[in-house]
Amino acid sequence: MSHPYVICGIDIGNTAVKAVIARVEPGSSQPEVIGVGTIPSTSALRAGEVVDMKEATEATRAALQQASAMAGIPIRRAYLAVSGLHIGTQVSKGTIAVGRADGEITAGDIERVLGTAQVVSLPPNREIIHVIPREFIIDGTEHVRDPLGMKGVRLEADVLIVHGLSRHLKNIGKCANECGVEVAGFVFAPLAASMAVLDKHQKEFGVAHLDFGGGTASLTVWDQADMVHSAMMRVGSRHITNDLAILLKTSLDTAEQIKLQLGAVNERWDRRKKPELVDLSAYMDEPFTVQRRDLMGAIEARTRELLDMVHDELKKAGKDGLLPAGVVVSGGGSKLPGFAALVRDTLELPVRIAKPVGVEAFDAAMDPSFSVAIGLVAWGFTQEGGEGHRSTELTTVGGWIKEGVAWLKNFLP
Numbered sequence: 283m284s285h286p287y288v289i290c291g292i293d294i295g296n297t298a299v300k301a302v303i304a305r306v307e308p309g310s311s312q313p314e315v316i317g318v319g320t321i322p323s324t325s326a327l328r329a330g331e332v333v334d335m336k337e338a339t340e341a342t343r344a345a346l347q348q349a350s351a352m353a354g355i356p357i358r359r360a361y362l363a364v365s366g367l368h369i370g371t372q373v374s375k376g377t378i379a380v381g382r383a384d385g386e387i388t389a390g391d392i393e394r395v396l397g398t399a400q401v402v403s404l405p406p407n408r409e410i411i412h413v414i415p416r417e418f419i420i421d422g423t424e425h426v427r428d429p430l431g432m433k434g435v436r437l438e439a440d441v442l443i444v445h446g447l448s449r450h451l452k453n454i455g456k457c458a459n460e461c462g463v464e465v466a467g468f469v470f471a472p473l474a475a476s477m478a479v480l481d482k483h484q485k486e487f488g489v490a491h492l493d494f495g496g497g498t499a500s501l502t503v504w505d506q507a508d509m510v511h512s513a514m515m516r517v518g519s520r521h522i523t524n525d526l527a528i529l530l531k532t533s534l535d536t537a538e539q540i541k542l543q544l545g546a547v548n549e550r551w552d553r554r555k556k557p558e559l560v561d562l563s564a565y566m567d568e569p570f571t572v573q574r575r576d577l578m579g580a581i582e583a584r585t586r587e588l589l590d591m592v593h594d595e596l597k598k599a600g601k602d603g604l605l606p607a608g609v610v611v612s613g614g615g616s617k618l619p620g621f622a623a624l625v626r627d628t629l630e631l632p633v634r635i636a637k638p639v640g641v642e643a644f645d646a647a648m649d650p651s652f653s654v655a656i657g658l659v660a661w662g663f664t665q666e667g668g669e670g671h672r673s674t675e676l677t678t679v680g681g682w683i684k685e686g687v688a689w690l691k692n693f694l695p
């Protein structure tokens with residue numbers, strides 16, 4: 283393909299919709315972000331599920347318009363992030379006899395074995411989002427990562443199935459469709475974000491990725507290039523805002539402003555340091571002070587609650603203190619001053635704030651809250667760059683090349 287083309291990712295989050303548009307030059311090894319849009323939307327979703335279609339659609343439309351205006355191109359097709367507490371995972375296995383008489387394993391065999399592995403009984407209201415190969419086994423030889431071209435008689439696949447509520451997938455698909463956008467694919471948000479912020483070596487050595495969003499937090503754990511654990515947690519930065527609203531007996535909007543402008547994870551990271559009493563009169567329209575200890579204490583308590591959950595998940599994954607590449611944090615919540623330091627001290631692991639890898643991005647797109655949307659672009663690139671499927675071609679915007687079934691191949695970069 284000699285034309286440049288674009289890939290778009292839309293992340294309908296609990297507190298904001300983010301859209302990212304990237305351009306891929308022919309032969310380029312990475313997409314380049316050319317447009318971003320972010321629109322606050324605080325009541326469209328609850329715990330990751332759409333509860334107000336109208337608001338979700340309007341925010342999606344506005345975020346797309348912002349990104350399109352910056353990129354200078356309309357968008358007709360996009361990858362959508364799927365997140366929330368309704369996501370479930372299940373391990374499954376499939377087995378086939380290799381098709382060719384000479385025993386050489388073909389792409390068709392791999393597709394067939396993955397097809398058999400995804401025959402699982404899910405409740406009727408759930409749909410498979412991903413079938414992620416964990417390993418292939420050829421005639422009893424385990425841990426084969428890519429069986430293509432190898433010889434064998436019997437091919438087995440050990441897969442992780444990620445599934446979610448059909449209703450939710452339909453709802454976010456409808457949001458996109460109503461904005462004139464076709465769904466190129468649904469991608470589990472933490473998986474997308476991990477593609478944008480973790481490099482190959484970190485995944486190989488062992489690393490965790492924590493996205494501290496507005497309504498939820500997600501964790502993925504990687505070892506020897508595989509995602510070995512994932513968890514969604516019901517704590518987001520919005521919970522800190524709620525706590526402050528209760529503590530200060532003020533509105534959510536005011537509490538959010540106070541969090542963004544004065545918030546820190548504890549007193550050590552409070553930029554104001556002194557005095558002991560914080561004057562909030564400018565936010566409250568009346569003389570109002572609060573003990574600095576109380577303000578920071580509320581923020582720290584909620585943050586620690588999240589980190590305790592993360593600690594438990596790392597223990598469940600058998601990786602507590604055992605991740606040489608440490609933890610990478612992303613999401614708007616990770617911008618709280620002192621958050622990374624608290625993660626490091628609590629989990630006793632090296633910590634890094636997420637920066638996109640494998641995608642060229644300008645400053646605005648480097649914001650940790652864009653990790654999922656950038657990850658969608660990275661995901662789209664592995665689907666389309668590697669396997670010959672194309673999103674919108676820049677020269678033929680509006681004309682589509684039919685999508686194939688490149689779902690799973692080359693999932694791990």
Ligand SMILES: Nc1ncnc2c1ncn2[C@@H]1O[C@H](COP(=O)(O)OP(=O)(O)OP(=O)(O)O)[C@@H](O)[C@H]1O
Binds near residue numbers: 616
């Ligand atoms: N400097 C900051 N300190 C603390 N919190 C912040 C800061 N900047 C942004 N946030 C919070 O980050 C949240 C938004 O982050 P993000 O965009 O990652 O969430 P989301 O994707 O909408 O939510 P979710 O991932 O739960 O669906 C908001 O709650 C916002 O208050």
Ligand SMILES: [Mg+2]
Binds near residue numbers: 295296495654
């Ligand atoms: Mg998010």
